Amino acid sequence: MVDRVETRRPGPAGTRLAGFFRDLLASHPLTAGRTAGADIVAGPWATGPLACRAARSVGDGVLLVGDAAGFYDPFTGEGIGMALRGAELAASVLENALRLGDVGRRALLLYEARRRRAFRDRLRLDRLLQALLTRPHLTDWVAGRLRRDPALADLLARVTGDTADAARVLRPGFVARLILA
Numbered sequence: 001m002v003d004r005v006e007t008r009r010p011g012p013a014g015t016r017l018a019g020f021f022r023d024l025l026a027s028h029p030l031t032a033g034r035t036a037g038a039d040i041v042a043g044p045w046a047t048g049p050l051a052c053r054a055a056r057s058v059g060d061g062v063l064l065v066g067d068a069a070g071f072y073d074p075f076t077g078e079g080i081g082m083a084l085r086g087a088e089l090a091a092s093v094l095e096n097a098l099r100l101g102d103v104g105r106r107a108l109l110l111y112e113a114r115r116r117r118a119f120r121d122r123l124r125l126d127r128l129l130q131a132l133l134t135r136p137h138l139t140d141w142v143a144g145r146l147r148r149d150p151a152l153a154d155l156l157a158r159v160t161g162d163t164a165d166a167a168r169v170l171r172p173g174f175v176a177r178l179i180l181a
């Protein structure tokens, strides 16, 4: 089971993690009912934060790919797709740089620009979804609308799975359809 702990809520620091985990399960009727009488046989373990940005992805003789160059929160994004797309962008710039024998920062900056362009909309959407997830009432409202319009839900799932363009969800038309659903 994976759960997201709201950042503004008092976390497990200073309390025992297992107790915190049990309290969290008990605080929601659905999880409380499903886990009544269950024992924790191992763990729980915790990790985080799960999203990371990098201010730069190139330097003299250095080019970062994959998670090292920054990644989405795994709850709302697909890091493997981003890593592979980033590697493609890196390869196209590196091929030229190596051929010309110049792997200095200036020569590699094109990679940074292409990365920014390729992931801009997707990262915007990621930040939007992260902000949404910290507002339970709004999250419930959106979930309710998506339930009424499965095509919208499908599009959002495809975007977060990197098989559809994020710009389609950022358009006013998507928001309007969500409101009217």
Ligand SMILES: Cc1cc2nc3c(=O)[nH]c(=O)nc-3n(C[C@H](O)[C@H](O)[C@H](O)COP(=O)(O)OP(=O)(O)OC[C@H]3O[C@@H](n4cnc5c(N)ncnc54)[C@H](O)[C@@H]3O)c2cc1C
Binding pocket: 050, 065, 066, 067, 068, 071, 074, 077, 078, 079, 080, 081, 083
């Ligand atoms: C909890 C969680 C769930 C996720 N779920 C998904 C998902 O469902 N779908 C998805 O697409 N992505 C998911 N991701 C993200 C995805 O795993 C990463 O974005 C992706 O693996 C990044 O690829 P990478 O090659 O940059 O790094 P990695 O896959 O982490 O590869 C880095 C490799 O370098 C090795 N290494 C590290 N240091 C050294 C060293 N000093 N010397 C030699 N080797 C070293 C590591 O052992 C590792 O094998 C998830 C991430 C997390 C944390």
